Amino acid sequence: MRQRPRVNIPGFVYECRTPPEAVEAAKEWLESEETNKRVSKDAPGRSFHSLGNWAMFDDKGEKTREQYNWACHATLTAFAAQNESCVALYCRAQSHEDWRDFIGWLAEDSFATDFVLAKTNNGIVVSADIPAGLLFAIAMISRAPRMFSKGVFETYNKAVASGVSPEVAYMVIMNSNCGDNDNAIWYPCINHKAWHCPSLEGMKMFCRGEFKVRAEDLGLFREHRTQYCSHFIPKGQPRGLILDLLKDTEFKEALAELRGESKEEVYKPPNPFARDTSSQMKYGDVTRKEMIEFVLPYATKKGMFDV
Numbered sequence: 001m002r003q004r005p006r007v008n009i010p011g012f013v014y015e016c017r018t019p020p021e022a023v024e025a026a027k028e029w030l031e032s033e034e035t036n037k038r039v040s041k042d043a044p045g046r047s048f049h050s051l052g053n054w055a056m057f058d059d060k061g062e063k064t065r066e067q068y069n070w071a072c073h074a075t076l077t078a079f080a081a082q083n084e085s086c087v088a089l090y091c092r093a094q095s096h097e098d099w100r101d102f103i104g105w106l107a108e109d110s111f112a113t114d115f116v117l118a119k120t121n122n123g124i125v126v127s128a129d130i131p132a133g134l135l136f137a138i139a140m141i142s143r144a145p146r147m148f149s150k151g152v153f154e155t156y157n158k159a160v161a162s163g164v165s166p167e168v169a170y171m172v173i174m175n176s177n178c179g180d181n182d183n184a185i186w187y188p189c190i191n192h193k194a195w196h197c198p199s200l201e202g203m204k205m206f207c208r209g210e211f212k213v214r215a216e217d218l219g220l221f222r223e224h225r226t227q228y229c230s231h232f233i234p235k236g237q238p239r240g241l242i243l244d245l246l247k248d249t250e251f252k253e254a255l256a257e258l259r260g261e262s263k264e265e266v267y268k269p270p271n272p273f274a275r276d277t278s279s280q281m282k283y284g285d286v287t288r289k290e291m292i293e294f295v296l297p298y299a300t301k302k303g304m305f306d307v
Helices: 020-031 033-038 100-108 132-142 150-161 166-174 200-208 240-245 249-259 288-301
Strands: 052-057 063-070 086-090 116-119 123-127
Touching (some): 020 063, 086 132, 100 123, 100 150, 240 288
Antiparallel strands (some): 052 063, 116 123
């Protein structure tokens, strides 16, 4: 049975020092009429211009920095730390409402939950008393509603409703090229994302909340700045997750049966002297449809993602 991940970073012990007045100021910024006027309408899948919208607050509740309509959250790390207390992250998409369960997971039932001090209609408030890279990763994940289309969230919501853990659904659907084309080959993609969809062991690490953070990256966001979070979870090979699952004979046979292939068919490495077949599926490839409708439910039911 799934349990909410609790962050396990050797050398880091969370101690929230954010006073209530800082949290209230951040919430007011998220819901203010001025903020909503200044944030541009989202254009998922077509434009990155309005993904990064945030504000920082000190212990007195004074706003120290704010940013609107940037292509990413890189500007979070562009300024020297000023002992900020918390960060307000604007998440809301105006183009659809299917993102709300996803942000509900991030704020209330994910590895980030212990550090989310408030959730409003428009976003979340995150403590600055966590490693800077961890806060940066949460910020990158929080912009998904403004980054991905309604269809992506419909796919995510359907997967979670079917019993797939939200951690696995997030990793497979949000950290890949998983758009709306059923016949497209599923492929991990890290562009503008916190993490690469990892190997099976990396997936289990994420489901446990276990991150590999270098000693030099343990500095808290209050006093330190870094964008470096991609190394938190070992990414393995590009198709590492599927290749790991294919090591299970029953999974391999079930996938072959789904495709109408012979169970006895043996994979043969490509002939380097043959004509280019790069457009054809390779061993370890699955289509988007196979990933969503077979791989996720089958592996979940069999407990292959269990930690």
